[in-house]
Amino acid sequence: MTEHNAASRLLFETEDVAVIMVAVPGSRQTVITFTPRLPSPRPGHITGLEGFGRAFFIKESITGIHVVPKWNHWWQSPDMPAALESIQRHLPRDQEIWTGSMPFPVEIDFSTNMICGGTTARH
Template sequence: MRQAIFESDNLQVVKVPGRPGGPVFVTFEPMLNVREPARHGFGEAFFDKRGHTAYHVMCRANDWYQYPEMQAAVAQIRADIPQATRVVAYGSSMGGYAALRFSSWLGADTVIALSPQASIDPARAGWEKRWAPDNPALVWDRLAPRREATCYVVYDPYNTDRRHVELLRREVAIVPLYSYFSDHHVTEYVQESGLLEALILGAARGDFDAPTWQAELWRRRSAISYYRNLRPRKCRGLLRRLRYGLIERVLDLRYMRFASPYRLPAISPEPVARGE
């Protein structure tokens, strides 16, 4: 039964119990234009359908979780999770930022961060002009990600997000996964490819084959609308056309060696991203 285990003026943490055993997921929602009071948590329907226990952290506004009660909220989640349970922190964009920043308090074994930000501090990321928090406080901006966790970071290396990843690499070892030509729409890009489930559940189990998954995502790019829409923009001008044409040729050669009898199954895209 869905239940709120923590509530304040700024936060609500909802627990959706699943089958006993197996990994437990803690999700953080991304920036939202509208926050309906009765909304589901990030990926809630996905985890519930598959019988996985999940805790969904939902915030009052696009404040990047810079609330003083975050420590108490995460402590409540951690106290509710049985010892020796694998914990996976999961989020996209602002939620990916939170999944990384609060991974130590959670004792997370795995972090899955899709196009995350490393910092909202202008002193550290003054070049970031795309978003600004509704609340400019920087309560938890320098919390270090858990070094013992396996951190999967999915991003477009030809987008401003790469600068955030460069900052993150100074704090923690990451496993980079590239959604080439997705821009910041990484969650939707990977979801549309049909490979988001393989990433989430494989990483949670600890048997995720990153190189093969990466090669498969590249092979499926032409079926992804975000790739089809963004790629033509890279062809404007002769030099850009030559540059990105060469890049794609190099990537084709790089991932060709993974064209083996093993294939990840085609997975029908589901509303994993927002749990609708």
């Protein structure tokens, strides 16, 4: 799969967080990722090219939903419930759903709010 075949769509965006869906045609799985700590704040609008593991998931023909922070709030933003709701509304119903990210506790905390088949995290 190549970048040209994947369709990137902004599902949700505030000053704190954005949610981007990168749909890959023919995918049988969707992975929800939470981008790790940022080296510097990302003010302004998201470009749609962000997301933890984005290129890997496209290459492996896996749809990705990427939760991207605009600054290091450690996912303690008041916008997180709305961000998670936007994910729920757009989850493919015919695919396995997984979470995968670097901040392991975040992934476990939020995966309980969504119907997920498992987590890709290692500790």
